[in-house]
Structure formats: structure tokens, C-alpha cells
Amino acid sequence: MRRIGPIFLSISCLALSASCTKAPEVTKAQDVGEIQAADSGGAGNVGGALPAVPDGPVAIVNGKEITAADFHGIYDLKLQKYADRGREIPKTADRRYRKSIVDRLIYQEILRQEAAKRKLDYDKAALAEREEAQQRGIKDWDKHLRRRGESEESLRQLYVAELLERSLLEADGLLAVTEAEIDEEYEKVKPNYNKDKERVRAAHILVRVGPEERPNPGEPITEPDEAQKKQWEAEALAKANELYAKATAEGADFDQLAIDASEGPSARKGGDLGIFSADRMVDEFSDAAFSLEPGEISKPIKTKFGFHIIKVYGKYPPGDLPREALEDQIVERLSARKLHQGRRDLKEKLMEAYEVKNIMEDLLGPDPRAQRRKQNRERQGHPPGPKPQTQGSGPPSGGPSDAHSPTAPPPSGTAAGAGEATAEAVDAPTKAPAPAGDEPKPPI
Template identity: 35%
Template sequence: MSSLSLHRLRVIVPGLLVAALACSCKGEQGERAAGAEQAEAAESSSDPSAPAQAEAEPEPKEVATPEALPSELPPLPEVLATVGGREIPRREFEIRYRPTAEKLLARRGDGRIPGAFEAMQRRKIIDGLIWSVLLELEAERSGVDVSPEDLAAFEAEERLHILDWPAWLARINQSEEIRRGKDVDYLRERALLEARVGALSPSEDQLRAAYEAQRDELVVSEPVIRASHLLFTYGPRVGDEKIQPLLPEQREAASEGEKARWQALALSRAKALRAKALEPGVDFNALAEEWSEGPGAFRGGDMGLFPKARMVPEYAEVAFALEPGEISEPVGSLKGFYVIKSFGRYEPGPLPFEAVRADLVRQLEREIYDAGHEALRKELEARFEVASPALDQARALEAK
């Protein structure tokens, strides 16, 4: 599924989102457990004269309190903000702040968190929490929300481009729950924006107007091409699954035999996907988005416009030798094997519209979204009263 298709969101009753997600997590195991509970209940109630057994009270468990983090700032209040009558407790900030702060402490080694850093984190996190509640309140008020199907599809697509999901979450200091909340916020905002302004993608007329406005700047002094690629990295493989690029120390620790096997596996995978790319009607960028193991997979392997000198020689020589529309044989490199497709070659001088159309789409989508976000934020802050001395304080501290 393309990312644009995920933006055509359904309108549902807001409360159904959480309930449906909870139901969808049960699956076969949950149904079996429910059936077992019903059978047990029926068996225990078969003798109406049987005395009820008192349930033993569980012994209280000690919950470890996280060690307090060092701080150079005044302590935060228990309630960080009130949004439309809903309170945001301090613990919501602490859950999000602690992983980042602990990493900073480990990196610094002096047991100190600079006040400027904490002030910035307070401002960003509290502001994000307020925005999340505003979106939730507006979804409840308007009935415009995200369906469980759209959320599941978005999460599946998001994970498609991240080979080691738990490691990625740890790197960005997020739990599964926090990440899902951010995804819901993103999709809710898009749904609310589309309900107000329609499509968030630019029209052809808007693209043409943007091109004309920037025409004098869209000039190159040397030949450039636009190309996309599939990348298949070196490492142990199981079937057709994508793999995570190896760390330098992992490559160094591997034997020559292992390296040779990994190279052969990557080459075999590159040949198989090249054959797929050559089939009639296959969208190369969609194929790269699904199967490429490079960091640019999320944008369909599109490398944009580039001169020959910007790429490593083995890549550039092949890419610049291709005719527009031609797909290369696998190209070996230190990273793995590339399969490259040329989408156009342009000589020095003004660039034609088709050369920069994809870049203009991304530029205008960002501008449309940013303008819509600003207008929506003002609208919701006017509709739902927001009070947050903690956010005001964080902004003042950050400005010092």
C-alpha cells in the first residue's frame, strides 16, 4: 500500500478505535481463553448449593521507584496542563523524558543534566502532550477519527522500512505504547486536516505554478540524472526476508567463508528482484519501497537529482551509463549489491518540469501540511481552553 493511500482515512465513532484495537489483539488465543473461562464458570455453577469460595487477597507487591534524575530546574507540578477540562499528569512527562535523560547522563559521565537541555525537553514534551489531547478532544467532538484498519495499515507500513523495530524504538527513546500514540496523533491530524481543506497533496496547477516561480533557480552547471535503486546488503539471510545491515565490528569479526556466503546471498537476491523489476507493469519505486534494504527505501529508493561526482565511482559509472527507463545488472559495493533504474538524464542548463516534479511534490506537501497544522492548532486552542503554567515556565527557561 502506498503512503498516499493511507491518508484517505475513514470517519468512525472515536470511541471505537480503542475498543476495536483491544479486540483485535485477542486473536485465537484470546478466544480459547474466553471459552475456557466460560466452561469453568458453567462447571462451577452446576451445583447451586455449593458454597461460594472466598478469593484470597493478593499480597501487596513492592513497586520499585525509579531513582530521581538530577535537575537544575524548579520541580514540575503534579498537573502539567489542563486542556478542555482534562488534566495532563506529570508522570506522562516523566515516562517520555527519562530514557532521553538517562542516555545523556551515560554519555556525559558527570552526573549532570544541563538546565538548557531539560528546559528544551520540557517544552517539547509538554507541548506534544497538549497537542495530543487537543486532537483527541476534536476527534470526539467532530466524529472524524482514524479507523483501526487505517492504523494497522500505517503501522505495518512503518515497520516495513525498519528492519529491527525494537532496536529502532530504543534508539529514539520510545516504547510501543508511546509510538502507537504518536501514530494515532499523526493520522488523526491528517484526518482532521483533510476534513477541512481536502487533499493534502498539491494539484497539477499548483506544481506548475511552483515550477514557474522557481524556474530561474532550477539550473544545473553539469550533467545530472535522477535514479532510484534497490540495495541488498551483506549478512546472513533466511528466505526472502529483509535483513539489517551489519555493524562494522560484525563484518570484521566474520570469517572469509561467511563473507563469501553473504555476498553470494545478496547477489542472488539482487538478481531475483531485478527480474521482478523487469516484468511488465511493475512499479520500480514501489518494489524498492517494499524490498530494498537501504535507508532510502521509505521513498522508493529515489536518490533525486545528482551529478556524477556525488556518488561512489562504482555506482555513478553504472547509473550515468543507463538510458532513461533502463535497469542495471546488480552492482557490487562495500554496502551490498545495487539494482539501479534511471529516470532521466539532464544536461547543463535549466531543468525541465518533469525533472523536478517529484521534488516539487514533496516541497508543496510539506508547505500544505505546515499551513494546515498551524491553522488547526489555532482553531483547537480557541475551542478548548488550554492552561499550562509548566509549559510557560519551560519556554521562559529555554529562552534564557
């Protein structure tokens, strides 16, 4: 079973427009400058107020203007995040937002122009799937957008840019994984999967007990009474029995049924939970999975996570796992690696190829903080240039640098820079809880 879930990058609606979703009324940049000038004693305001945002274009890409309206469609929402908390945006954060938003809009425009020049388009179905996945499990989507400082349209343009990047890379044959590459990677990783336990590869369809929507973090949870719990459980079991009947019907496609009906993150991969040993899952789930033969499907099994319909795809004795058992995982890993490197190379190539006038960057001038950091490093004997990034380093999620990339931050389990993290809950019935949002990949 080869099913590789789409890996979204950190990318028609080719016209970026702030008019699709009206930004809330917030303090405009000109007013922010006046506030900061009156409060120049704060650490964030050293060096005086930032210049006003121009009324004209903030950048020009091959003669195509990126307007102040395009910029304000995102920037005003970032200001609103601070206003909602009764705060004024610090000058340092304001500078980073202005620069990173314009950089983001510039690269999105470059991608649109390059795709149009090469007569390429993005996958509309993948866009719809991405947007649906983002909202899954979030009770108040508008509140979520406000907290992130984005609009429906600004997020859509992030996803469109992701998909245009992928289209360009695929057209150049840079994402294809060869059999020789799979063989080489298998020989490298094979020793890591030599275990003294029996293992299975299984997928499942999860039916949760209780309301589908969960409250946003920080919201109080009301404990239901016993009658309500029994009603929810009966409803969930009835739904699980219906899905079991569909899954076992002649000609049924378990993968597609899981995609359509399973209530967990693994749904997008056809319910695939990978390969695991019995001690990695709760007892009820393991007992059912290990009692099945490849191709068999269980009746609904109840665990603390809900009801599961389980399908086993393979059973493996202790020792090395065969190549076919690891092939999907290897392909996914190699694809993510190629995607990550391809994005870097593509951006570097396109930024050199296109004529860009960054009016905002010229207006802001050099960043005093960056200059001071450079001077300090030089005084300490370090070579000039950016500080090397270690794995896991970078700005906190939700900070100004979120706006820098033309694509959203990565979801768990994908290559760095791949796409915005979803708000899905873990559905794997593992004994040890995984971090929220992570796709379950139990050790083998």
C-alpha cells in the same frame, strides 16, 4: 513517475495509556524534590526543590483529565535516562521536562477530541509504516528507547498525533498543491537546474552485503574473515538476481518492489534517487545508469555499497530541465511547506478553541531562568519576548525540549517539526558521503 513519500509531522490508540509499556522503576518526582532540597547548593537547584507531582490530574482538556499515570508514563522514562548514567536530573531540566511533557499530552488530547468531533481518523497503514521505518537498522530497539526516554506506546502516540494533524489539515484542503503553484515554483527554480551536463533520473533496489542489522553507535565492529565476506557476497548476489527477475517480469511494479525489498532509505520512495549527473555517483553505478534508456532496468551492479538493480525513468540533455522532470521534487517541496505552516496554524487555532486547565504549569509557576533572561534582555534594550530563532537553532536532540512538541523531531529531508529521525543508512552510491540518515539528493 509521481511518488511522494509521506512527510511526517513533528503526530485507534486514541486513549493515551502508560499501561501498555511498563516504565522502569525509577526515582519518583517526590523523591527528586527531597534530593534537590538536600543539595540546594548546585546551580541547577537555585530557588529550592520543585513541588511534588500531584496525585490527581496534571491537566484537564474540555473536562477530560490527563492523569498523573499518563504523565509518569513518559516522565519516569526521562528520569531513567539520568539514572542509567548515574546522575540526578538537574532542576532546570526537570522543570522543562515536566512542562513540556504535559504540553505534549494536552495537545495530543486536543487532537484526539477534534478528530472525534469531526469524525476523522488517522491512516493505520501509515502508522504501521512509520513504526517499521523507525526500527529499521537498529539492533537493540529497547536500548534505543531507553536512551531516548520513550516507550513503544509513547512513540506510537506521537505518530498517531502526527497522522491526526495531517487528517485535519487534509480535510480542510490545506495540503493540496495546485498546478498553478507548481508552475510558479518551476519558474522560480528552473535557473538553478541549468547545467552543462547530461543527467538521468533513476531509481534502484539495493541489496547490502553482510548482516542486515548494524551495531548501534559506540558498539565495536568485528572484522569478518575473507571466507565470511565471500559467503555474504554470494548470498547478496543471489538475492539481487532474484529481485532482478522479479523486476523484469511482465507486469512488474518496480516502485513497489523497491518499497518491499530495497535495503536503504530510498526504499520508501520506490528507490527514487532523483536526477543526477554522472560525476555525482560512483563510476560503476553511473556507467550502468547512463547506458540505459528510459524504462530499462540493469542487471545487478556491484559497488562498495552492495548490489544495485537500476531503473532509469528519464534522460535529460545539458540545459534547462523540463517541468515534468522537476514536478515530483516541486510538489514534495510545496507539500512540506504547506504542512509546516499548516501545523503551526492548526495548533494555534486549537489551543485557543479548547478549554485547558494546565495544573502542572500552575504548580510550577514562572520559570526563574526565563524571567532572568527576560530581565537581562530588557536591561540590554531588547524588546520583551522570546529570543528570535535562527535556522538550525534550538535545543540539542535528546534534551528536555524533545518532549515539548506533541510530535517527534523531524527526519532529515522533511519540513521542520515533521517527525522523528530514523536510523537508516544512506544508500545512494554517491562519491561524496552524505550525512547519516539524509536522503540522497545530489545537486543537478
